[in-house]
Amino acid sequence: MNIPKSSILERELVSRIRDSAREGESATARAMAATVIVASDSIRAASADATIDRLMGRRPARVLHVRSGSEGPSRAWTSARCALDRASRGVCFEDIFIESPDEEALDPRIWGPFLIRELPAILFWNFGPGALTECGCGPFCAERVDLVVADGSLDFNFIQGGGDAPVRNFIDAILQTIADAPAYSDLAWERLENLRLAVARLFDGSERRGDLAKIVSISVSLRDSWSEMLVEGWLRSRLSAIGMSEKVEISLVQGDAGLVFVLEGGRRYSVGFPTGSVALLSYSDTEVLELGFRETDDGLILANLLDDPAADPMYRQAISAIRR
Amino acid sequence: MPFTLVVYGATGDLASRKLFPALYTLYREGALDDWRMIGFARREWNDDTFRSEISKSLDRSGFDSTARDAFLSRCSYIRSEFDDPKGYASLAESISDQRELIHYLATTPDNYRKIVERLGAAGLARLRSAATRVVVEKPFGRDGNEAQKLNRYIAERFDEESIFRIDHYLGKETVQNIAVFRFGNSIFEPVWNNAHIEFVEITVAEAVGVETRAAYFEKSGALRDMVQNHILQLLALVAMEPPSSLTADAIRDEKVKVFRSLRSLDSAAIARDTVRAQYGAGIVEGNSVPAYRDEKGVSPGSVAETYAALKIHLDSWRWAGVPFIIRTGKRLSRRLSEITVHFKAPPIDLFPRGWTGGNKLVFRIQPDEGLTLYLDTKIPGLQDKSRSVSMDFLYGTGFGIPSPEAYERLLLDALIGDGTLYTRRDEVESSWAFIDPIRKAWDENVSPLRSYEAGLSGPSESVQLPLSFGKTWRRL
Numbered sequence: 001m002n003i004p005k006s007s008i009l010e011r012e013l014v015s016r017i018r019d020s021a022r023e024g025e026s027a028t029a030r031a032m033a034a035t036v037i038v039a040s041d042s043i044r045a046a047s048a049d050a051t052i053d054r055l056m057g058r059r060p061a062r063v064l065h066v067r068s069g070s071e072g073p074s075r076a077w078t079s080a081r082c083a084l085d086r087a088s089r090g091v092c093f094e095d096i097f098i099e100s101p102d103e104e105a106l107d108p109r110i111w112g113p114f115l116i117r118e119l120p121a122i123l124f125w126n127f128g129p130g131a132l133t134e135c136g137c138g139p140f141c142a143e144r145v146d147l148v149v150a151d152g153s154l155d156f157n158f159i160q161g162g163g164d165a166p167v168r169n170f171i172d173a174i175l176q177t178i179a180d181a182p183a184y185s186d187l188a189w190e191r192l193e194n195l196r197l198a199v200a201r202l203f204d205g206s207e208r209r210g211d212l213a214k215i216v217s218i219s220v221s222l223r224d225s226w227s228e229m230l231v232e233g234w235l236r237s238r239l240s241a242i243g244m245s246e247k248v249e250i251s252l253v254q255g256d257a258g259l260v261f262v263l264e265g266g267r268r269y270s271v272g273f274p275t276g277s278v279a280l281l282s283y284s285d286t287e288v289l290e291l292g293f294r295e296t297d298d299g300l301i302l303a304n305l306l307d308d309p310a311a312d313p314m315y316r317q318a319i320s321a322i323r324r
Numbered sequence: 325m326p327f328t329l330v331v332y333g334a335t336g337d338l339a340s341r342k343l344f345p346a347l348y349t350l351y352r353e354g355a356l357d358d359w360r361m362i363g364f365a366r367r368e369w370n371d372d373t374f375r376s377e378i379s380k381s382l383d384r385s386g387f388d389s390t391a392r393d394a395f396l397s398r399c400s401y402i403r404s405e406f407d408d409p410k411g412y413a414s415l416a417e418s419i420s421d422q423r424e425l426i427h428y429l430a431t432t433p434d435n436y437r438k439i440v441e442r443l444g445a446a447g448l449a450r451l452r453s454a455a456t457r458v459v460v461e462k463p464f465g466r467d468g469n470e471a472q473k474l475n476r477y478i479a480e481r482f483d484e485e486s487i488f489r490i491d492h493y494l495g496k497e498t499v500q501n502i503a504v505f506r507f508g509n510s511i512f513e514p515v516w517n518n519a520h521i522e523f524v525e526i527t528v529a530e531a532v533g534v535e536t537r538a539a540y541f542e543k544s545g546a547l548r549d550m551v552q553n554h555i556l557q558l559l560a561l562v563a564m565e566p567p568s569s570l571t572a573d574a575i576r577d578e579k580v581k582v583f584r585s586l587r588s589l590d591s592a593a594i595a596r597d598t599v600r601a602q603y604g605a606g607i608v609e610g611n612s613v614p615a616y617r618d619e620k621g622v623s624p625g626s627v628a629e630t631y632a633a634l635k636i637h638l639d640s641w642r643w644a645g646v647p648f649i650i651r652t653g654k655r656l657s658r659r660l661s662e663i664t665v666h667f668k669a670p671p672i673d674l675f676p677r678g679w680t681g682g683n684k685l686v687f688r689i690q691p692d693e694g695l696t697l698y699l700d701t702k703i704p705g706l707q708d709k710s711r712s713v714s715m716d717f718l719y720g721t722g723f724g725i726p727s728p729e730a731y732e733r734l735l736l737d738a739l740i741g742d743g744t745l746y747t748r749r750d751e752v753e754s755s756w757a758f759i760d761p762i763r764k765a766w767d768e769n770v771s772p773l774r775s776y777e778a779g780l781s782g783p784s785e786s787v788q789l790p791l792s793f794g795k796t797w798r799r800l
Contacts, residue, residue, distance in 0.1 A: 005609045109607040109779050117799055307703045
């Protein structure tokens with residue numbers, strides 16, 4: 001693949017970012033927080049870029065868009081854009097696009113020279129977990145990438161409908177990727193943080209904590225199947241920690257009603273999310289607790305991952321505990 | 325003081341790329357007063373062709389034509405073989421005994437002895453009424469034995485204070501700044517020791533291959549080409565004790581002490597603590613590049629190492645127990661020279677350590693000459709998480725004036741007779757004394773020749789060097 005020298009593209013970027021910063025008010029040109037590599041193909045590029053665009057105005061970043069399956073010949077180009085953050089400060093993105101009709105653009109030897117050396121590098125991978133090592137990213141990513149981020153909910157859509165085997169393979173592939181990658185984070189899991197906090201709060205306090213031992217069954221009803229499975233795995237791993245994994249039946253139910261815990265004697269506790277930042281903890285028809293959370297979106301999640309590019313060990317526990 | 329600079333090998337690459345632009349810059353800045361330059365080489369040139377070639381080299385270096393004609397009028401050319409007495413007789417006739425005379429050996433090393441011998445015989449060495457100096461480019465010998473012989477040979481004709489052994493790394497602003505940083509500031513010296521420093525890392529990485537230097541590199545390899553001189557000099561500047569003054573000898577005395585405190589590596593240590601490797605084909609800056617053995621001028625069965633990495637210890641009170649890991653290589657993922665001083669972690673980790681935590685001080689030699697200090701800082705938000713942030717100083721923007729090229733500073737120092745940034749005889753010989761056993765063991769295959777893919781960060785085996793004390797190299 002013959003792309004322009006990195007030094008030429010870097011020079012081009014310097015002037016682009018300067019121009020963009022001039023347009024935005026008091027933007028801090030070239031002060032970057034991380035390099036984000038968005039690996040996708042022509043089909044997934046739009047949704048992948050849309051996810052990353054939610055980071056705009058939150059953290060300044062260099063974004064490498066590496067795309068396979070382009071219609072035209074291999075090429076590379078740059079752009080820069082700035083947006084104002086909540087304090088009206090300009091926050092800039094440096095964009096480098098590399099695309100090829102085959103899979104060469106995904107080769108880390110092609111995009112590696114554009115990583116900003118002193119900053120965290122986050123690979124946003126949009127091909128499903130199994131393909132990560134196939135593109136030759138294994139040893140390179142171990143050395144040069146701090147965190148591999150995927151959106152399990154999107155990836156899961158591609159394997160649904162084929163029975164149990166594809167699901168088992170999907171989970172195995174994630175476990176393998178967790179073992180191979182420097183660190184692995186699933187946006188679907190990160191999006192569940194408020195739900196997990198709400199469930200923890202549901203059984204908070206000495207009186208409620210005692211009810212944990214009385215759980216008979218749990219139904220999980222969320223917007224997407226992968227999130228449901230993650231919650232199932234998480235619940236099993238937590239119940240396992242108190243020796244109750246085998247005793248409690250967990251079912252996944254279509255819809256978005258949230259979680260319903262059925263206790264001995266038929267009592268029901270539930271967690272529902274009428275909005276992304278409000279949880280309703282219900283102990284009975286009359287006893288309902290409303291909890292407010294910080295609004296979570298993919299932009300905020302990505303910003304947090306840029307600040308602290310580390311894997312959540314509980315994710316692995318949850319994945320491992322999913323019944324297959 | 326009026327002087328005449330004679331450049332031997334004046335038709336070569338070094339003269340064209342480095343010396344003429346450096347001399348021209350010094351001239352334009354008014355640093356030179358009454359001077360002449362004579363090119364001395366084998367090519368069938370005359371004064372006019374010589375001046376024309378100098379002019380082309382200045383064009384290539386991006387200079388405008390200001391003062392060009394006046395500069396060129398001071399340059400002349402003598403065509404001669406390096407062992408032809410007639411050439412030196414002609415040179416002797418063309419220079420005045422009242423002017424200082426600086427001989428700059430910009431030839432291949434195999435010509436050094438011939439030139440020095442002829443200079444002595446022609447009365448162009450120490451038997452002149454005005455000062456005479458000789459500047460010798462690296463490599464200074466192929467091993468300690470050769471270096472000693474060459475030193476003795478030159479010393480028979482020139483006094484030690486007249487011999488200027490060049491290591492152009494010492495002319496770089498950041499390298500000179502190491503001493504200023506260490507001994508001109510009071511806050512770092514108290515922690516500059518094994519109580520506070522965990523390890524020191526020196527990297528000299530190149531993205532280019534052997535280019536036009538295959539013939540030389542085949543004989544030299546990375547160990548001789550980079551480690552024996554540049555990297556050990558950097559190590560000495562980081563590790564040396566404060567000099568009693570800024571005189572050339574006071575500084576060089578301290579550097580020699582560092583070289584003498586380098587712990588010799590026996591066979592077992594060489595097998596364990598050194599890595600040599602050669603690059604294979606790969607991709608650099610988006611372009612496919614050939615393997616070293618497929619480069620023009622390289623033997624298909626070459627065993628010359630293009631990558632060398634060592635773990636070194638200094639047996640001194642200050643540095644006992646502190647590993648120094650050094651690496652250099654060609655066709656790596658980027659061009660980069662830096663020294664990183666890694667400080668120890670606090671005795672108790674009160675805060676969860678985030679991304680690449682820990683205090684580090686980085687001297688960036690190239691590119692982007694400057695300094696960076698890394699500190700752990702709390703990530704804004706409700707959680708007590710920290711991550712590494714940097715405090716940067718860039719020479720390029722910090723002073724608003726460009727740093728002089730290394731050769732400008734070194735050439736000027738040679739012209740005025742200041743040898744501080746040049747290496748002394750015992751420095752060269754003691755650094756070879758450390759390198760020779762490694763070279764010999766490598767030649768005997770004690771440490772096998774590894775390979776690495778061009779465009780990446782070197783052979784996987786080198787990871788073991790820092791991993792042996794639980795650390796990793798800094799990313800390239």
